[in-house]
Amino acid sequence: MSVVEMNVSGQTKARADAKPILELQGLSKSFGAINVVKDVSLDVWPGEFVSLLGPSGCGKTTTLRMIAGFIAPNEGRIVLGGKDITEVPSYRRDVGLLFQSYALFPHMTVRGNVGFGPKMRGETSGVIADKVRWALSLVKLEGYEDRRPNELSGGQQQRVAIARVLAGGASMLLLDEAFSNLDAKLRGRMQEEVRELQLRLGIATVLVTHDQEEALAMSDRIVIMNGGKVEQIGTPKQVYSAPSSMFVADFMGRCNRIEGTLRQDRRAKAWYLDCGPSGTIKLETIPHPDAREGEECPVFVRPEHLRLTQSLENHEGEGLKGRIERVVYLGSRSVAYVTLEGNIPLQVHLPNKPGISDEFSIDRPVVVVPLPGAVTPLPE
Ligand code: ATP
Numbered sequence: 450m451s452v453v454e455m456n457v458s459g460q461t462k463a464r465a466d467a468k469p470i471l472e473l474q475g476l477s478k479s480f481g482a483i484n485v486v487k488d489v490s491l492d493v494w495p496g497e498f499v500s501l502l503g504p505s506g507c508g509k510t511t512t513l514r515m516i517a518g519f520i521a522p523n524e525g526r527i528v529l530g531g532k533d534i535t536e537v538p539s540y541r542r543d544v545g546l547l548f549q550s551y552a553l554f555p556h557m558t559v560r561g562n563v564g565f566g567p568k569m570r571g572e573t574s575g576v577i578a579d580k581v582r583w584a585l586s587l588v589k590l591e592g593y594e595d596r597r598p599n600e601l602s603g604g605q606q607q608r609v610a611i612a613r614v615l616a617g618g619a620s621m622l623l624l625d626e627a628f629s630n631l632d633a634k635l636r637g638r639m640q641e642e643v644r645e646l647q648l649r650l651g652i653a654t655v656l657v658t659h660d661q662e663e664a665l666a667m668s669d670r671i672v673i674m675n676g677g678k679v680e681q682i683g684t685p686k687q688v689y690s691a692p693s694s695m696f697v698a699d700f701m702g703r704c705n706r707i708e709g710t711l712r713q714d715r716r717a718k719a720w721y722l723d724c725g726p727s728g729t730i731k732l733e734t735i736p737h738p739d740a741r742e743g744e745e746c747p748v749f750v751r752p753e754h755l756r757l758t759q760s761l762e763n764h765e766g767e768g769l770k771g772r773i774e775r776v777v778y779l780g781s782r783s784v785a786y787v788t789l790e791g792n793i794p795l796q797v798h799l800p801n802k803p804g805i806s807d808e809f810s811i812d813r814p815v816v817v818v819p820l821p822g823a824v825t826p827l828p829e
Pocket of ligand 1: 480485503504505506507508509510511512659
């Protein structure tokens, strides 16, 4: 049985016992007087793919390095597989780290690179050869054993780096901006391959990234960090469609902020937002449990959840009147920059369909209508 298979069965047991494979408990780290990671707590479950996502300098790499053991926390504990590893040196931690730069040994062949971990542990040449063969087959690089890193493409080098981590037999993977060196197309392919491999092996993984799409595409859960703190932990859908703060709403994609006053139609059991001269939009549900009529209630709505129409007719008077300032063509969609009456800027995504000519031209009066359920009260 391979090391990872052993880990997989370990994870299966952990899942049955409902114990996290990794626990970060109140981790904090300061460099000099600057506190860059502040009381970060997180449980990673067996087989789970978790991304640490946030803007540059938010502390995600420092957090990953603390898990890997390259940096010691000032406060808090790190527990791996039920064992406190806070004081354990990095080379004794059962984690495999994949760097942005791959960090392959340039003078060694693919075989030498992939077999490095087992060799350092003093495994027999037969076991090393088995592990190299197994890991290279997982990343589909059989036949490349005798090449050196400079004889490989960027994607192939990354596969070798992944194979090296897998052959090392770690119980979890740590990926540090692992795809950011690749061009856009290859990046997408490697993200898919790594996720597929991760699911197949059932190996718990933590990825550090500043790329929202990458985190959304790959993760079971995303940890959004800001200024050293955790802002929100949730599934990709939760952090995108139900952000817990304005920071998360904004960071996870373009969002339009609309101010208005609440109005209730008791008979229809409906809530509306009166947005001054531009008009009124309907809220699907009570915006919050203590909502009252007349209350100022900022909301947000994603550009892809808005539609443009020519007039308020057929919309029961619900919609916001404005004027198109600019339309930017982006291939699969266009972005209409609209200014609502009352001088509120708004972005609306228009899907580009074949055979349809430009329906909305600049300077034209339009009505912006949200899709049902699209308007969400703005978190504080
Ligand atoms: P990026 O996406 O740019 O890599 P990040 O979220 O990964 O950002 P970190 O690398 O964790 O951020 O850095 C967090 C803060 O800590 C930054 O302000 C950085 O300058 C600082 N920092 C990181 N390492 C050190 C160090 N060894 N000494 C001093 N300051 C550091």
